Amino acid sequence: MARIPKRLVGPALIATGPTTVYTVPALTKTIIRQIHISNPSASPVTFTLSVGADAAGTRLWSTYSIPAAAAGVTDSVRDIFMYLIMDAAEILTVSAGTNNILDITITGDEIVLG
Numbered sequence: 001m002a003r004i005p006k007r008l009v010g011p012a013l014i015a016t017g018p019t020t021v022y023t024v025p026a027l028t029k030t031i032i033r034q035i036h037i038s039n040p041s042a043s044p045v046t047f048t049l050s051v052g053a054d055a056a057g058t059r060l061w062s063t064y065s066i067p068a069a070a071a072g073v074t075d076s077v078r079d080i081f082m083y084l085i086m087d088a089a090e091i092l093t094v095s096a097g098t099n100n101i102l103d104i105t106i107t108g109d110e111i112v113l114g
Helices: none
Strands: 002-013 019-023 028-038 045-051 059-066 077-086 091-096 103-112
Touching (some): 002 019, 019 103
Antiparallel strands (some): 002 103, 019 091, 028 077, 045 091
16 A cells, blocks of 8 residues: 655635535545645635535534734644545535635645555
């Protein structure tokens, strides 16, 4: 089984509607290790991330607020570290409270089975 560290998503802007940003390839397991989100705007923006189709029961973060970028604000860029195992054909969906403001990059490992 080959383990391949890689950038899985982005950098990409997040739309307002739930959007599939990653699908685990066939015969593969994926481990999500880091989600990097930045808000370069002057207003806070909410962020939602789901494993699977977006629904209350699939959300890891639901309307999680990312602060505005401003003088003295240090957390308008968030690095979320995790160890999330996903199976073949599972999806990650994201959405934002304001269209095309938040920027997301997701890194992890793909493990090719067989």
